[in-house]
Amino acid sequence: MTQPNDSSKLSRKLTRAQIGRKNIAVLYTYSGISHLWFDGGLWVVYFQHKGLSLFQVGLLEAVLHLVAVASDVPIGIFADKIGWKRSLGLSTVAGIIYTVLCLSSASIWLFVAAFAARGLQITLTNGSDAAIAYESTVWAGMKDKYLAISGRLFAIGLISMGIAEAVGGSLANWSWSSIYVAFTIANVLSFIAVLFIREPWEARIGANETRLSALTITVEAVRFARRSKAFAKWIVFSTILSGFTATFSFYGQSLLLHAGWSLIGLGVLTGAENGIGAIVSWMTHRIVRRFSEPATMTASGILASIGLLAFAWIPGMLSGAGYLLGSAADNLSYPLIDQGLNRIVPSAQRATLLSAHSTGFSLFMIAGFPLFGAVAQKIGLVHTAYLVSIVGAVCILGVTWWWRRE
Known part of the structure; x- marks a missing residue:
């Protein structure tokens, strides 16, 4: 009677290990695509081209950081509550809003909204990407290799940023708008990549268990x-x-x-x-x-x-x-x-x-x-x-x- 149960448990463990490894592979792809910030080295010049002063450009950067500070922890609680995969998916949606507003807007207030969306994009990613990566390595039985995996994810992101900045410079010589068209495409591809991630919550929550409430998450996080x-x-x-x-x-x-x-x-x-x-x-x-x-x-x-x-x-x-x-x-x-x-x-x-x-x-x-x-x-x-x-x-x-x- 016990043999089938043990075999079933082993089968589930192997399946989880395979899914964990798949998650890591998808995260490598996601890290590469999501860091294609084609406006990275040129956004200041782009908004000057749009008619903004350097002071106004500085205000946009301030909006981004203020949104990040105000929303970082609340969004972390939100991600722990609804799932890290969904948080990553929403980050790509916020990124699309940012690039579309940058493309179509001519008003300082719409640019402010764009940078607020950009701040949310970054914040929705922060914590959730690392959480999925770490839990997936545990799921895959590769916890001792997490440092190497984390380093690779960060390295891939840096390489993508460097490539995007070089490509962005070339695109700017052709058309300023093409920078944000390319950035929009990158965000769409990032969203597609997120769809292939398996939420690691499934490894920790049984059929009869429920996720913690937002209040419990907050209290326990503060206590820790x-x-x-x-x-x-x-x-x-x-x-x-x-x-x-x-x-x-x-x-x-x-x-x-x-x-x-x-x-x-x-x-x-x-x-x-x-x-x-x-x-x-x-x-x-x-x-x-x-x-x-x-x-x-x-x-x-x-x-x-x-x-x-x-x-x-x-x-x-x-x-x-x-x-x-x-x-x-x-x-x-x-x-x-x-x-x-x-x-x-x-x-x-x-x-x-x-x-x-x-x-x-x-x-x-x-x-x-x-x-x-x-x-x-x-x-x-x-x-x-x-x-x-x-x-x-x-x-x-x-x-x-x-x-x-x-």
């Missing part, structure tokens, strides 16, 4: 976040490291031009940044295997600090080396942070708690990005870079030491 020191350390480390490197990356174009780089040189440098980032992310699991996780995380903090200082203080063309070093260090840490968070957060609140990862970054950018610009207006861009590189290096090294304490 308050008592988990490890969770706080991963979030703070990620926020500080990514926040400072991203701020320098955004203002880096002006700094590099001041250092003597040409526009063509900047294009080559950003292409190299994506390429190196993809290689580093792809190799993270091998680096960890060779040197250990704590050593790799410590190295990422030290290298990021050196990169910031070199970028700001080394004169001339060599400043580009600091730019690349800081970016590579950030890319090295990302798969480790992703794995570190996924290992400790409960499955039922996974998307909710992972949303804190992106919320911390958005809060840093809302405060730090304009502060950098305001200081630059007072004392100049170069002197601001000197100052912020020192502050950033101290903060990154400090949070790295704090992370290593336990």
